[in-house]
Amino acid sequence: MSETTVRIQDDLYQAVNGEWLKTAVIPEDKPFTGGFADLDRDVEKTMMADFRSFAEGEKTIDIPEMRYAVALYKKVLDTKRRNAEGVSPVLPLLEMIRSIKTVNELNAAAVDLYLRGVSLPVQMDVDTDMQDTSRNSFGIQGPDIILPDTAYYAEDNPAGKQLLAVYADMAAKVLAYTPLTAEEQKTFLDDTLAFDALIAKKVKSRLEWSEYYKCYNPMPTDEVAGYAAPFDVKKFLENVYGDKAPETLIVYDPKAIREMSGYFSEETFLLYIHWAYVRTLLRSTACLSEELFALGRTYTRQLMGVAADPALEKQAYLMASQAYAEPAGVYYGRTYFGEEAKKDVVELVKKIIETYKLRIERNTFLSPSTKEQAIRKLSAIVIKMGYPDEVKEIWTKLKFEEGDSLLEAMNRIAAVRRKDMLEKLFKPVDRTEWLMPGHMVNACYDPMRNDITFPAAILQKPFYSLHQSVSENLGGIGTVIGHEISHAFDNNGAKFDEHGNLKNWWTEEDFKAFEALTKEMIEQFDGIEFHGGKVNGELVVSENIADNGGMGVTLEIMHTLDKPDYQAYFINNARVWCMKAKEEYIQLMLANDVHSPHELRANICPRNFPEWYEAFGVTENDGMYIVPDKRISIW
Numbered sequence: 030m031s032e033t034t035v036r037i038q039d040d041l042y043q044a045v046n047g048e049w050l051k052t053a054v055i056p057e058d059k060p061f062t063g064g065f066a067d068l069d070r071d072v073e074k075t076m077m078a079d080f081r082s083f084a085e086g087e088k089t090i091d092i093p094e095m096r097y098a099v100a101l102y103k104k105v106l107d108t109k110r111r112n113a114e115g116v117s118p119v120l121p122l123l124e125m126i127r128s129i130k131t132v133n134e135l136n137a138a139a140v141d142l143y144l145r146g147v148s149l150p151v152q153m154d155v156d157t158d159m160q161d162t163s164r165n166s167f168g169i170q171g172p173d174i175i176l177p178d179t180a181y182y183a184e185d186n187p188a189g190k191q192l193l194a195v196y197a198d199m200a201a202k203v204l205a206y207t208p209l210t211a212e213e214q215k216t217f218l219d220d221t222l223a224f225d226a227l228i229a230k231k232v233k234s235r236l237e238w239s240e241y242y243k244c245y246n247p248m249p250t251d252e253v254a255g256y257a258a259p260f261d262v263k264k265f266l267e268n269v270y271g272d273k274a275p276e277t278l279i280v281y282d283p284k285a286i287r288e289m290s291g292y293f294s295e296e297t298f299l300l301y302i303h304w305a306y307v308r309t310l311l312r313s314t315a316c317l318s319e320e321l322f323a324l325g326r327t328y329t330r331q332l333m334g335v336a337a338d339p340a341l342e343k344q345a346y347l348m349a350s351q352a353y354a355e356p357a358g359v360y361y362g363r364t365y366f367g368e369e370a371k372k373d374v375v376e377l378v379k380k381i382i383e384t385y386k387l388r389i390e391r392n393t394f395l396s397p398s399t400k401e402q403a404i405r406k407l408s409a410i411v412i413k414m415g416y417p418d419e420v421k422e423i424w425t426k427l428k429f430e431e432g433d434s435l436l437e438a439m440n441r442i443a444a445v446r447r448k449d450m451l452e453k454l455f456k457p458v459d460r461t462e463w464l465m466p467g468h469m470v471n472a473c474y475d476p477m478r479n480d481i482t483f484p485a486a487i488l489q490k491p492f493y494s495l496h497q498s499v500s501e502n503l504g505g506i507g508t509v510i511g512h513e514i515s516h517a518f519d520n521n522g523a524k525f526d527e528h529g530n531l532k533n534w535w536t537e538e539d540f541k542a543f544e545a546l547t548k549e550m551i552e553q554f555d556g557i558e559f560h561g562g563k564v565n566g567e568l569v570v571s572e573n574i575a576d577n578g579g580m581g582v583t584l585e586i587m588h589t590l591d592k593p594d595y596q597a598y599f600i601n602n603a604r605v606w607c608m609k610a611k612e613e614y615i616q617l618m619l620a621n622d623v624h625s626p627h628e629l630r631a632n633i634c635p636r637n638f639p640e641w642y643e644a645f646g647v648t649e650n651d652g653m654y655i656v657p658d659k660r661i662s663i664w
């Protein structure tokens with residue numbers, strides 16, 4: 030047997046991860062393994078053991094909200110009851126949907142349906158107002174479709190047809206459990222597919238959603254109501270808010286709303302009812318019998334390329350820790366995250382922000398006034414590290430009755446959350462809210478709060494360890510921190526100011542220069558072949574700008590170290606991107622995800638920096654070489 034022959038200079042990702050990739054086995058119930066997924070699996074294992082101890086009374090629960098999480102966990106495990114009840118817990122809600130015979134009746138029941146989680150002809154929510162992030166506003170958009178993106182509905186998209194066939198087959202089997210006659214079952218299913226195809230012609234594609242600042246389209250409520258009729262938006266608002274109904278709505282998806290008559294009208298009303306019925310039924314299977322749970326996951330398994338569902342105990346943990354995400358995250362953080370690590374990483378974030386400022390000052394494409402604004406934005410970034418100090422009030426309200434079926438409990442929790450969200454319309458934005466719980470292996474930047482969140486769960490090896498070298502930590506968590514900060518200045522984030530308000534702080538000329546660099550970044554990735562598909566450079570540009578910025582700023586810090594180890598830096602960076610995935614999942618991500626495939630994130634980004642060439646003596650004869658004038662550095 031020969032040793033691995035891949036040279037680091039030709040393919041960093043393969044050279045670092047190749048041996049592992051050869052033998053790694055993707056768990057049956059997961060679409061991928063390695064890197065992020067390994068940490069995720071470890072967190073899951075730890076937390077599952079704790080949930081088990083809580084449920085069995087071996088461990089006392091000192092976070093009150095966790096009591097409900099554990100009670101919900103037990104409900105999932107109670108398969109005796111779930112299996113005995115079968116489909117029955119969802120039947121009253123299905124009957125309610127089916128009994129709606131006219132659009133007027135739909136309008137009268139809309140708020141009730143909304144709180145019960147039934148999809149209406151429009152989606153509505155209350156969220157931070159992009160232009161004035163101190164307050165909330167009421168937003169509206171078209172419904173979600175069955176397939177992952179509108180592009181799957183194109184005539185020449187074989188994946189779309191295949192997925193719809195799997196969905197239809199699954200839906201037919203689940204519908205057979207309902208009291209509908211065989212003929213009705215067929216009509217309901219046909220109508221569901223027909224209605225979804227109509228919606229798909231109007232709603233935004235993934236690519237359009239990726240430019241999220243374009244979601245901000247204030248429109249008078251009267252105008253929206255005119256487009257949405259016969260669905261009565263004004264009545265919905267009046268039923269929720271009385272005489273305080275908002276006079277302006279934020280339309281996230283203007284085409285879907287303006288052309289709503291293309292999918293929802295008196296003529297398509299029945300298609301809608303059947304679509305709502307089928308979607309409610311399928312969504313509910315997650316909380317019904319084991320048989321229905323497995324059946325209802327068929328489409329997801331196909332989409333992700335996974336062979337099996339999570340084992341019952343894992344299902345129970347996942348459902349409970351998602352429904353009570355913040356309490357579970359606070360528990361995880363308090364139990365497993367050390368103060369020493371927290372202090373250390375906060376220091377690192379501060380250092381990265383300060384270094385970012387230096388780089389902005391030195392930057393050659395910005396004028397002094399734009400630089401000043403950018404630095405002001407950097408100074409205002411709020412750091413959320415590990416987990417919140419306390420559980421927010423909303424989580425204490427998520428209660429259910431002891432006698433509830435699993436579905437009733439989940440619906441009750443969801444209704445409280447929806448009600449709370451609607452009530453936020455008249456409350457100021459709470460900037461201390463966390464967007465990610467402590468047990469999540471991820472990190473994020475919130476453009477509207479101008480803050481960054483690093484859950485405790487990501488602050489582990491290979492990303493971060495007090496026992497790793499500083500160079501390794503910079504190549505790991507350092508690049509992630511730099512990445513999240515760079516989102517403040519990616520093609521979306523650049524539109525928001527230091528308070529998170531959608532406001533132009535650029536001179537026209539500076540923004541043009543930035544757009545030219547953005548275009549270069551689109552081209553650097555666009556069309557790269559990957560597993561038989563191609564990267565869409567435009568879809569992934571914001572994340573690539575962030576990766577590029579994250580690497581630039583951390584390499585800058587490397588220069589200030591006493592003994593920088595550039596090789597260790599790049600090797601650990603390639604390690605964090607290590608991933609082996611199911612082919613179906615790779616294709617799904619390639620078509621829909623705003624992130625580039627991990628392998629490319631590891632292999633393209635370093636080529637833009639001179640340190641890469643010096644660290645490994647990379648020359649024009651090597652695979653990971655690009656000519657100097659094609660190298661991009663934006664931030």
Ligand SMILES: [Zn+2]
Nearest residue numbers: 512516572575
């Ligand atoms: Zn990102």
